[in-house]
Amino acid sequence: MERKVAKFGNSLGVTMTDALKKIGLDQGDLVQIEVNESTGEIILKRSARIQLPEGIDQAFMNSLAEAISQYDQTLERLKDR
Structure with missing residues (x-):
C-alpha cells in the first residue's frame, strides 16, 4: 500500500482507512506510535482498551x-x- 503525504491543517499525514480497519481501529481509538529514525520506520499499534x-x-x-x-x-x- 503506497500513499502520498498530505497536509491536514498545520499537520502532515497519510490516509490509511483500510489498513486501520484491518486491525480493528476506528475513529477515536488510541494508538501507540513508535519511530525508528535509523530505519525510517513508523509503527502504529492499537493501544490496550481500558x-x-x-x-x-x-x-x-x-x-x-x-x-x-x-x-x-x-x-x-x-x-x-
Whole structure:
C-alpha cells in the first residue's frame, strides 16, 4: 500500500482507512506510535482498551480527546517549559 503525504491543517499525514480497519481501529481509538529514525520506520499499534472509571462517561472522554488533539502542539510546547 503506497500513499502520498498530505497536509491536514498545520499537520502532515497519510490516509490509511483500510489498513486501520484491518486491525480493528476506528475513529477515536488510541494508538501507540513508535519511530525508528535509523530505519525510517513508523509503527502504529492499537493501544490496550481500558475500562473507564465509574462516573466518567465516553462523551467526556471524547471531548477530552478532541481538545487534546486540537491543542496538541500547544500542550507539547507547555510540557517542555
